[in-house]
Amino acid sequence: MTDHELSRPDSSMGLEQEQSRLLRKALQRSGVRHGDLWLRYFSIGGTVGEYEVDAYIQSLFSLPAGQRDLLAHAANELIDELPPLPRAPYLQDLA
Amino acid sequence: MAQQLPLDELSTVIARIQGLLLTEEKVNSAVRLLAQAAKESVPGTIGAGVSLMDARGRRTSSGYTDRIVAEADATQYERGEGPCLTAWATEKPVLLQDIRVETRWPDWRRAVAGLPVRSVVSAPLIAGKETIGALKLYAALPNTYDESSTTLLQLFAAPAATLLSHIQASEAPHKMTEGLQASLYTRDLVNRACGVLMERMGLTHEAALQWLIRHARDENTALQDVSARVLAGTPASGS
Numbered sequence: 595m596t597d598h599e600l601s602r603p604d605s606s607m608g609l610e611q612e613q614s615r616l617l618r619k620a621l622q623r624s625g626v627r628h629g630d631l632w633l634r635y636f637s638i639g640g641t642v643g644e645y646e647v648d649a650y651i652q653s654l655f656s657l658p659a660g661q662r663d664l665l666a667h668a669a670n671e672l673i674d675e676l677p678p679l680p681r682a683p684y685l686q687d688l689a
Numbered sequence: 690m691a692q693q694l695p696l697d698e699l700s701t702v703i704a705r706i707q708g709l710l711l712t713e714e715k716v717n718s719a720v721r722l723l724a725q726a727a728k729e730s731v732p733g734t735i736g737a738g739v740s741l742m743d744a745r746g747r748r749t750s751s752g753y754t755d756r757i758v759a760e761a762d763a764t765q766y767e768r769g770e771g772p773c774l775t776a777w778a779t780e781k782p783v784l785l786q787d788i789r790v791e792t793r794w795p796d797w798r799r800a801v802a803g804l805p806v807r808s809v810v811s812a813p814l815i816a817g818k819e820t821i822g823a824l825k826l827y828a829a830l831p832n833t834y835d836e837s838s839t840t841l842l843q844l845f846a847a848p849a850a851t852l853l854s855h856i857q858a859s860e861a862p863h864k865m866t867e868g869l870q871a872s873l874y875t876r877d878l879v880n881r882a883c884g885v886l887m888e889r890m891g892l893t894h895e896a897a898l899q900w901l902i903r904h905a906r907d908e909n910t911a912l913q914d915v916s917a918r919v920l921a922g923t924p925a926s927g928s
Contacts, residue, residue, distance in 0.1 A: 637872040638912040639879040639898065660895045667902050671911050 613662055614653045617669055621651065624673045635668035720752030723849050727824055728754045730841060733833040734826045735805070738762050741814070741822035741853060742777055757804055758827055764800045771797040773823040776811040780820050782839045785809040787831035810834040812842040816854030824849065875913045882916035 621631065628651060632644040640647075642661050649655030650665070657665070720739045728737035736755035740748050740762060748766050753759045765771030771794050776783040785791055788798055788807050811825035824846045828834065879901065886897035905915045 633868075633872060637875045639876055639883070660898055663902055664898065667905060667912060674909075 610656060610659075610662065611653055613666070614650055617666060618651050618653070620669055620673065624676060626669060626672045626676075630672060631665070631669055634672055635665050638664065638668055638671075640664050640668065719853065721754075722752075723824070723853070724752045724754050724758075727826060727842070727845055730845060731810075731826055731834070731838050733828045733830060735829045736827045737825065738827075739814070739822065739824050739849075739853075740773060740777075742820075744819075757806065758825070761801050761804055761806050761809075761827060762825070765797055768794075768796045768800060770794045772809045773811045773825045776813045776823045776825075777820055780813050780815060782810070782812040782843055784834060784836070784839050786834065789831070805829045807831040808833045810838050810842055812839065812846040814846050814850035814853060816850040819854070821850060821854055875916075878913055878920065879916045882919040885919055 620626075621628070628648050629644070631651075632640075632647050635642075635647065636644075640661060642650075642657055646655055646657070647665065650657045650662070720741065724737045724739045727739070728734050736753065736758035738751060738753040738758040740751045742748055751759075751762065753762070762771075762773065765774055772783040772785050775793070785793075786808055788801070788809075791798060806827050806829065808828045808831050809825060811823050813820050814822045814824055824842060826834065826838070826842065879898075882901060883894055883897040886892055886900055887894060890897075890900070892900065901912055901915050901919070905912045908915070
């Protein structure tokens with residue numbers, strides 16, 4: 595067994611950990627709630643239940659790669675729909 | 690695009706499973722029992738009633754201990770004014786010490802002049818942020834009620850409102866329908882698009898979903914928009 599073969603399961607697990615950690619961070623920063631995320635994920639074809647999705651977000655449960663990407667996409671759709679931060683007006687905008 | 694799917698029955702099924710739906714019979718008997726308990730809690734009371742109202746102040750169900758209450762109450766909804774409607778609208782308890790001295794609600798007072806009702810106290814039923822109705826006591830003598838009966842009725846109204854708001858869930862399946870329909874509609878849309886791609890490009894379901902995600906990412910659009918285009922037969926880029 596080569597080093598490469600040995601490291602594969604580890605690195606894919608590490609990637610899943612990283613993917614769920616960064617999803618968790620994105621949700622925290624954007625304030626998107628887990629329930630809303632699951633609903634969007636379900637609405638675009640997600641097949642995993644809310645409880646399992648919640649556990650995945652906490653990095654306590656493993657999901658298939660396709661479902662992870664679908665969940666990420668659902669999160670990004672919700673984040674893109676958030677109102678942008680208010681911008682500072684120029685004097686001309688106020689006059 | 691037809692967004693109307695026959696999902697009303699499905700949402701009703703879900704509401705049934707979750708126990709949200711109670712029969713009208715159960716609501717009416719709960720309301721009647723509540724009115725009875727309210728009547729016995731304040732001496733001098735000749736009748737008590739509970740009315741549940743929808744968001745526009747229309748009465749949806751009611752319970753009474755005595756016919757007099759039914760008549761005095763019905764008059765309020767006919768005239769569109771009265772102590773209970775005021776309690777409901779202002780979300781504050783209303784005390785009417787003597788109907789012959791009172792100056793508010795002239796129409797209603799004229800209409801109930803023939804009934805043996807002299808004083809009334811009414812408290813709104815507030816569940817969460819919503820006022821769902823009013824609880825009221827009627828007495829044949831003036832000055833039967835004071836501030837302490839108002840306080841007592843309010844203590845009574847708080848838990849009653851919480852209970853009744855759960856019973857009054859007949860609107861819940863309708864509210865649920867909207868969200869459920871939208872959710873199941875897009876889910877169906879995405880899955881049909883996957884089916885089309887599987888046939889058109891010889892993909893597995895998994896690969897078809899990945900294809901959709903990739904295109905949604907590249908074009909910075911929602912998955913459902915990409916799916917709708919696939920279904921509309923628009924030749925997608927990169928296929």
